[in-house]
Amino acid sequence: MADASWIGCAKSLKGVVLDMCGVLYDSGEGDGVVIPGSVEAVKRLRASDLKLRFCTNETQATREKFVDKLQRLGFDISVPEVFSPPPAVVAVLKERSLRPHLLVYDGVLPEFDFVDKTNPNCVVIGDAAENFSYQNMNEAFRVLIGLEKPVLFSLGQGKYYKETDGLKLDVGVYMKALEYACDLKAEVIGKPSPVFFQSVLNDMGLQPYEALMIGDDLVNDVGGAQHCGMKGVQVRTGKYRLSDESHPTVTADGTVDNLAQAVDMILNQRGH
Amino acid sequence: MVSNMAGRRALKAVLIDLSGTVHVEDAAVPGAQDALNKLRQASIAVKFVTNTTKESKRELLERLQRLNFDLQDKEIFTSLSAARSLLEQKQHRPLLLLEDSALEDFTGIDTSEPNAVVIGLAPDHFNYQTLNKAFRMVLDGAPLIAIHKARYYKRKDGLALGPGPFVTGLEYATDCKATVVGKPEKTFFTQALSDLGCSPSEAVMIGDDARDDVGGAQNAGMLGILVRTGKYREGDENKINPPPHLICDSFSHAVEHILKNLL
Known part of the structure; x- marks a missing residue:
């Protein structure tokens, strides 16, 4: 059962920033493997009134090549939405x-x-x-x-x-x-540098408190976003480890099983 | 000369650094062989202690014997020996990230299904694949044992990375601290003394490195004598607090002092 106290902010939320590797897919041979439910979850976010950006520390490919790969995996994503x-x-x-x-x-x-x-x-x-x-x-x-x-x-x-x-x-x-x-x-x-998160917020035209970051990296995604004034939720996919939930310096605003569950909770709360 | 503040104590053992103290590369420090012989005539145990990650005990022994030093294999204790005793004591089966020349000091140690990582200077093993393997083991709870943490060293073609940066990287990746086994760690000195049946307060260390030899030994409860040979630079004695028990021009002066004042 996911801890649901973070969801109180969902109603006032105006934008969501998603980490990519470990949230949308796991990298590996070829294009890697989609994390179940993530393609649908991105679709549902896009259909909502929330702004959506992607924020990755991926540095193995150009943004164009990287977005190509995600499109092949079935994700509806375009290059200008991706920050790397x-x-x-x-x-x-x-x-x-x-x-x-x-x-x-x-x-x-x-x-x-x-x-x-x-x-x-x-x-x-x-x-x-x-x-x-x-x-x-x-x-x-x-x-x-x-x-x-x-x-x-x-x-x-x-x-x-x-x-x-x-x-x-x-x-x-x-x-x-x-x-x-x-x-x-x-x-x-890149993450967790506040300058990097701020550039994403600027692009969305949002204040930090209006945006939520979802990632699998407790320190760089969640901690970095929180440091910048955003809320940060961790998924139990990708590099997530049980010990993250008792980390000495970073506490996520919420921990969910995967992106699909996070999106369900956000959209339900907003009455979609 | 600094006076003998500690007063007389029953000295039972002398630990002696190698490179820079009794020899510099392939030359003996003048008078060092005779001084060693004098020390042996007094009833006192002698051990040679050194930080090395690639030279086996056999190689060190052969070099010293070529330079006419009178010593035996069992009198040499290195950072590799320290790693070995730690492995034996904890019954670890190590993944050894060491150069081939160092491996003979681990003969007989079970390395099947490793559950500990030992890391020294091993450029051949510092590739992405091997470091990933070591990383995953440490993340799963295997202890990380570092021979030492030197930042870099001088090679014929210029400066080159030592084991320290790679140890530090693995520590960061796994949120754990490596156990460093070489000088100046306290356990290095206590292990070197362990089979001599004497306590640190009954031993003295002679070396040319203020921090690693003298500071480390004194921190372990021994007396430390700094010699002005090898890597010694004017003012090195000020790098440590408390200061060296004594500063001498060379190993033979240190031995004279011991024979006259510490027995």
């Missing part, structure tokens, strides 16, 4: 005239096509998966240790995520490794 870290970091690089050394997944490289990468003066790391080899980590380390003022951007700071064949280390682990090696603090682009 690569376009955000490209904007920051431009603004600060920085030339990155990239340690990212091959699939996301096209997002950086028009960025000057010669003679790098910062490092950008994303979820590079198999590209997180000792050699590639060493190269990133040497760029940083050779800079007078080393700058490290991390596209998210997730600890791990779930693929169909098990849990996998996320970019945050490698961010921490480089932080420790170089004695520096990375700048996180």
Whole structure:
């Protein structure tokens, strides 16, 4: 039985922000696997009067490729509704005239096509998966240790995520490794950075208290949204673990079995 | 010279660091062999203690014997030995993320169906797949044991990442703390003394690293003597509080002090 105290806010809600991996689908071989009920749930949200956006720390593909995949899985989603870290970091690089050394997944490289990468003066790391080899980590380390003022951007700071064949280390682990090696603090682009959530709220034209975030990552989705003034609900799918419900620093406004149940509860409360 | 504030105590054992204290790369520190012989003539136990993640005891012994030091295999205690005793004590079956050269120090340890992770400097194992495997084990409750947490080290082709960054990453991923077994951990020193039948207050440590050798030993209840050889830099003694029991120019001066004042 789901804890229902959070649902009181459903009536005054104007928008919902959904995390993607672990909420809509589990990633893995090929396109991954749809989490049962999620395609329907997105459809029902779209048919309601709530605004809908998607917010992901996915950094293995360009947004276009990523949205293609979700459409193949049956989701009704378009590129402008999806917020991901690569376009955000490209904007920051431009603004600060920085030339990155990239340690990212091959699939996301096209997002950086028009960025000057010669003679790098910062490092950008994303979820590079198999590209997180000792050699590639060493190269990133040497760029940083050779800079007078080393700058490290991390596209998210997730600890791990779930693929169909098990849990996998996320970019945050490698961010921490480089932080420790170089004695520096990375700048996180993406969830849980308040700047990132705010850009989604701006796009919806909503105040934080008018929006609800639904995600499987307690710290980055739920905690990040709450930090920004939004409500945060965790689903028991994806990387969810029982211990999340007694986390020392983050308490979700609600915990539900899956996205379908969350959407049911919200829409019922609103009298749909 | 700092005076002998601790007064006389019944000294039973001397722990001696290797690299930088009795030898620097392939050369002995002048006078070190003779000093060791003098120490052996007094009735006092000797043990050589070092942080290594890739050199086995055999390799260390062979190098020292080439340099004409008189010692035996059982007198060497390394961070790898410390990991081994911890595994034996807790009856863990480890996944060993170590370079091949270090594996011989774990001969006889059951590594089937591993339920603990031991991590040293192992570039060949620091790939995504192997780290994922280690991560999943630790997340499921396997203890994470680190040989040490050095940030980086110097290689012929430049600086290279040490085990520390990867240990730190796994700690972050799993919300757990690694058990570090090498110097300057207290347990390292107590384990090194355990088969000598003496307590820390009856032992002295000689080394060139103020934090790892002297600070660590003193924190464990031993006396610490800092030598001005190896990696020693002017002012290193100020890095630790309380300061070293004594600072000496070299290992042979440290031995002279022990023979004259601590027995």
